[in-house]
Amino acid sequence: MSAGANAVIVRETLQGLLEALLAEGYRTLGPTLREDAIVYDDVTHVSELPAGWTDSQEAGHYHLQRREDDAWFGFNVGPHSWKRFLHPPLEPLWGARRNGDGFKITVPAPGPKLAFIGVRACELRAIAIQDRVFLGGRYSDDTYRARRISTFIVAVNCAQASGTCFCVSMGSGPKAAAGFDLSLTELLGADRATFLVEVGSEAGARMLQRIASRPPTEAELAAARAVLDRTAERMGRRLDTTRLRELLREQAEHPRWDGIAERCLACGNCTMVCPTCFCTSVEDHSSLEGTAAERVRAWDSCFTLDFSYLHGGSVRHSTRARYRHWLTHKLSYWIDQFGTGGCVGCGRCITWCPVGIDITEEATALRAPGRAKKQGDAS
Amino acid sequence: MAVSRQNALVPALYRVGEVYRELPDTVTLRLVPESGRRPPCAPGQFNMLYAFGVGEIAISISGEAADEGFLHTVREVGAVSTALARLAVGASVGVRGPYGTGWPAAQGADVIFVAGGLGLAPLRPAIRRVLAERRHYGRVAILFGTRHPAEMLYRQELEQWRRRLDVDVSVTVDHADTLWHGNVGVVPALIPRATFDPNNSVALVCGPEVMMRFTVSALREAGVPDERVYLSMERNMKCATGLCGHCQFGPEFICMTGPVMRFDRIASLFSTREA
Ligand SMILES: Cc1cc2nc3c(=O)[nH]c(=O)nc-3n(C[C@H](O)[C@H](O)[C@H](O)COP(=O)(O)OP(=O)(O)OC[C@H]3O[C@@H](n4cnc5c(N)ncnc54)[C@H](O)[C@@H]3O)c2cc1C
Ligand code: SF4
Ligand code: SF4
Numbered sequence: 001m002s003a004g005a006n007a008v009i010v011r012e013t014l015q016g017l018l019e020a021l022l023a024e025g026y027r028t029l030g031p032t033l034r035e036d037a038i039v040y041d042d043v044t045h046v047s048e049l050p051a052g053w054t055d056s057q058e059a060g061h062y063h064l065q066r067r068e069d070d071a072w073f074g075f076n077v078g079p080h081s082w083k084r085f086l087h088p089p090l091e092p093l094w095g096a097r098r099n100g101d102g103f104k105i106t107v108p109a110p111g112p113k114l115a116f117i118g119v120r121a122c123e124l125r126a127i128a129i130q131d132r133v134f135l136g137g138r139y140s141d142d143t144y145r146a147r148r149i150s151t152f153i154v155a156v157n158c159a160q161a162s163g164t165c166f167c168v169s170m171g172s173g174p175k176a177a178a179g180f181d182l183s184l185t186e187l188l189g190a191d192r193a194t195f196l197v198e199v200g201s202e203a204g205a206r207m208l209q210r211i212a213s214r215p216p217t218e219a220e221l222a223a224a225r226a227v228l229d230r231t232a233e234r235m236g237r238r239l240d241t242t243r244l245r246e247l248l249r250e251q252a253e254h255p256r257w258d259g260i261a262e263r264c265l266a267c268g269n270c271t272m273v274c275p276t277c278f279c280t281s282v283e284d285h286s287s288l289e290g291t292a293a294e295r296v297r298a299w300d301s302c303f304t305l306d307f308s309y310l311h312g313g314s315v316r317h318s319t320r321a322r323y324r325h326w327l328t329h330k331l332s333y334w335i336d337q338f339g340t341g342g343c344v345g346c347g348r349c350i351t352w353c354p355v356g357i358d359i360t361e362e363a364t365a366l367r368a369p370g371r372a373k374k375q376g377d378a379s
Numbered sequence: 380m381a382v383s384r385q386n387a388l389v390p391a392l393y394r395v396g397e398v399y400r401e402l403p404d405t406v407t408l409r410l411v412p413e414s415g416r417r418p419p420c421a422p423g424q425f426n427m428l429y430a431f432g433v434g435e436i437a438i439s440i441s442g443e444a445a446d447e448g449f450l451h452t453v454r455e456v457g458a459v460s461t462a463l464a465r466l467a468v469g470a471s472v473g474v475r476g477p478y479g480t481g482w483p484a485a486q487g488a489d490v491i492f493v494a495g496g497l498g499l500a501p502l503r504p505a506i507r508r509v510l511a512e513r514r515h516y517g518r519v520a521i522l523f524g525t526r527h528p529a530e531m532l533y534r535q536e537l538e539q540w541r542r543r544l545d546v547d548v549s550v551t552v553d554h555a556d557t558l559w560h561g562n563v564g565v566v567p568a569l570i571p572r573a574t575f576d577p578n579n580s581v582a583l584v585c586g587p588e589v590m591m592r593f594t595v596s597a598l599r600e601a602g603v604p605d606e607r608v609y610l611s612m613e614r615n616m617k618c619a620t621g622l623c624g625h626c627q628f629g630p631e632f633i634c635m636t637g638p639v640m641r642f643d644r645i646a647s648l649f650s651t652r653e654a
Contacts, residue, residue: 094389096431102413102471103431105389138635139387139620249629252651279624282617286432293432300624307625308615311456315614321653325627333630 001205004198007213008220011072011186011193014117015046016211017154021115026152029085030117031078036064038078040085043117050075057162057236057347060356070193073118073186076162077346081275082116082123086147087130089299093282096293103293110143113150119180120158121173122165122344126275127153128179132338133278152203155180159227163236164347166360170239172344174231176200182208185224196224237347239360240367241331244341248332251366252324260362261320263355268301270349270357271326276342279307302326323357331363387620390429390473393417395466396448402530404455405497406464407441410472411448419445421481422504423611423639426451427619429473430462437616438463439501439638440477449474452500452532478619480639483609485509485581489517491573491603493594495524495566495586499532501611501638502585506540513545517580520547520573524566524590528552528559547573566590567597577602583639585611592649595642605643612637612645629654 001007009017021028022044030043033050043049052070055078056063067074096103119127131148134141155176158165167173176183181204184195196216199205271277281300286293300307303322308315316322334342343359350358397409410428411417420443428451429435436459442450455461466472482505490509494502509516521540525531531550541548549569551562562569566586582603584594591610598608612633614626619634626633629648631640648654 096473098431101469102392102394105392105473107389134622137621139622141388141622252654278622280617281623281625282435284432284434290432295429295435302624310613310615316653318653325654329627333627336630337632 001199001208003200003202003205005205006216006221007197007199007208008216009195009197009211009213011195012046013211013213014072014184014195017182017207018044018046018117020207020210021152025113026115027112028115028117031073031075033064037062038064038075040078040080040082040116040118046072049073049118054160055162057164057351058356059164059350059358060353062351069188071159071186071188072193073156073184074159076158076160076165077120077123077348079273079348079352081273081346081348082119082127083130083275083278085114085116086127086151087134087144087278091143091297093295093297095295098291110146113152114147115152115154117154118156119153119176120156120346121176122167122170122346123275124153124155124176124179125167125170125172125344126346129276129338129340129342129344130278132340133276136338152207153180153182153200155183155200157183157185157224157228158231159186161231161234161236162347162351164350164358165235166237166239166345166347168232168235168345169237169241169360170341170343170345175228180204185227187220187223187227194220196220237345237350237358237360239343239345239363241341244363245332245335247366248328248363252328254366256362256365256368257320257324260323260357261318264303264319264323264357265354266303266319266322267354268303269352269354270359271301271303272299273348273352274330275346275348276330276344277301281306302329327359327362330359387475388618390427390435390475393448393472393474395468395470395472398466398468401452401532402454404464405452405532407450407452408463408466408472409442409448409450410474412474413471417445417448418477420449420477422508423481423501424477424479425501425619425638426474426476427478427616428453428463429475430459430466431471431473433462434459435473435475435617436460436463437478437619437634439611441500441503442507443504452497454497475619478634480637482583482639483581483641485583486515487517487579488607489575489580490519491570491575491580491582491598492519492521492523493566493570493582493584493586493598494522495590496526496530497532498584498586498590498611499523502583503533503536505583510540510543510546518547518575519545520549520575522566522569522573523548523550524553524569524586525550526553528556528561549573565593567593570594570597570601575601578604580607582608584608588613595649605646606641608642609639610642610645611639
């Protein structure tokens with residue numbers, strides 16, 4: 001079977017795929033329930049998937065709910081994204097040990113290869129964007145590359161859209177179009193649940209051969225298309241991307257920024273949950289005796305004062321400037337830097353903002369003329 | 380061509396070959412590779428210097444003669460710079476680089492160097508290059524501002540440059556003492572007094588951002604077009620390879636398209652507050 005080919009597997013057969021991946025030495029990761037949210041973590045058995053659960057999402061709100069059916073992937077994206085595995089929140093870069101009057105540097109060994117189960121279309125796009133950031137420039141990140149090229153990706157097509165989803169506006173979903181080894185569409189038939197499988201790569205085709213599958217019927221193909229059409233119609237949010245790159249720069253002094261600054265807590269949640277935000281800082285540690293030192297890379301956020309700190313003070317000291325930088329980077333500067341926008345429409349920053357600041361609403365408001373401060377414009 | 384991050388993020392080991400005390404809080408270190416030759420560099424570029432267990436910071440290359448390794452002039456302002464400035468001869472330092480853009484070649488033009496304080500450090504290799512091939516350039520002016528006569532960086536070298544008849548060296552101080560008979564005031568005030576052909580000159584500017592702000596307006600007033608003005612920008616920098624996000628200045632990563640940037644390309648960012 002080659003890329004683009006379809007097959008059908010009985011839903012329980014996904015366990016066979018997990019086992020085949022485990023047998024090949026993959027660490028298998030997928031959605032699972034933890035503390036009132038669906039997160040990505042180790043999943044070695046399909047019973048660990050959040051069967052029968054869904055999430056209800058709105059600006060500043062996330063709730064788990066029981067579904068009426070027992071869908072295994074009947075939810076959208078949670079607070080985690082796959083970036084926590086490809087671009088970990090904390091990563092030792094190297095260690096150094098004193099020897100004589102100098103020191104010697106060692107680089108940590110790579111971890112096991114990863115298999116992601118249940119990657120959504122917007123997340124595939126986010127991974128492609130981080131690939132461009134870490135691998136497409138003058139300098140590339142070898143540890144990211146090592147993890148990335150060995151990763152096996154099983155995508156899942158979304159059968160619903162959350163209240164904060166807008167992948168259709170960003171052209172990133174809801175259908176998993178590229179960047180996966182296998183993709184699944186869950187079909188909840190009256191008698192038996194199945195997955196329509198699409199092959200995305202040779203590695204995917206090889207894996208599919210290791211589990212029982214059969215060719216799809218016309219009705220099954222049509223049912224999978226209908227699932228995606230329905231999802232596309234039910235996007236919770238929209239974002240007009242026309243001239244966004246230019247717009248955000250032209251509106252650098254728009255009074256709306258002051259209004260956002262009054263609400264924004266500069267907590268940085270939006271940057272942590274965003275699957276494309278890539279900024280990091282480094283921490284240096286040394287042992288008490290001073291014989292060993294370590295350099296660790298950690299996610300950082302442009303919302304902190306330290307982020308732009310120079311001797312004497314921070315460049316972006318106001319919350320206004322920090323939010324403006326974040327939004328302008330996402331939707332505008334990113335295009336100059338990496339050739340695509342930095343937002344995939346996953347809605348996480350909207351859902352996980354403690355005060356419900358909504359990127360789609362802010363970008364829309366910035367379209368309204370308003371260079372001079374006007375009354376009533378503050379919110 | 381992508382450069383492997385393994386090479387790019389892991390420092391190479393260097394030794395302190397010599398320490399020159401410049402000022403009470405500033406030293407110049409001569410760093411020599413522990414093995415092999417140091418990579419080539421251009422005036423205006425910088426290295427990331429790592430002090431064992433303390434941290435890593437961006438430091439401009441203040442001397443680039445191949446046989447002297449790298450020269451770096453460090454002022455003690457915080458943890459890492461202090462650790463570096465206090466290294467003894469023979470100590471190990473991690474070095475990554477060189478990174479960033481260099482000063483433009485300005486053959487055939489009048490060259491105006493405008494430096495404030497430690498901003499003279501990244502300009503020094505460019506000044507040395509111009510003076511070494513003096514006949515390829517038109518008029519040359521070095522305008523330098525420093526806080527106090529006692530805090531004058533590279534004092535001896537400035538004296539040597541001043542003794543040459545083919546360079547106009549003007550120094551100004553913010554606060555004079557009783558022995559000072561020179562200019563008092565800010566460095567942009569020296570620009571109207573310097574002689575150069577505004578349409579055929581190149582200005583290379585480095586110093587605190589406020590000083591550069593006033594310098595670009597003074598240069599504009601003197602008729603120098605924005606595209607002939609180059610600034611060396613400073614931002615927080617962690618990786619110097621365009622991957623950490625810290626040094627963003629609008630869409631620019633200062634470590635990649637800077638630190639030396641042509642002013643017309645950043646003029647609108649430069650006038651946006653907190654960009
Ligand atoms: C391109 C470039 C060239 C430079 N050239 C020189 C030079 O030639 N000589 C010189 O003395 N200094 C130079 N600097 C400035 C030097 O990098 C800072 O003074 C130094 O980073 C301060 O570090 P610190 O830990 O000693 O200071 P602290 O004040 O202790 O800094 C505290 C923390 O603030 C942050 N911080 C402050 N300034 C910076 C910065 N610029 N980049 C990243 N983090 C920062 C760091 O996280 C640091 O640990 C240059 C900076 C840049 C960007
Ligand atoms: S900016 Fe918000 S909606 Fe866009 S990709 Fe990041 S978290 Fe998702
Ligand atoms: S926009 Fe929301 S999530 Fe982002 S920093 Fe502000 S308060 Fe935090």
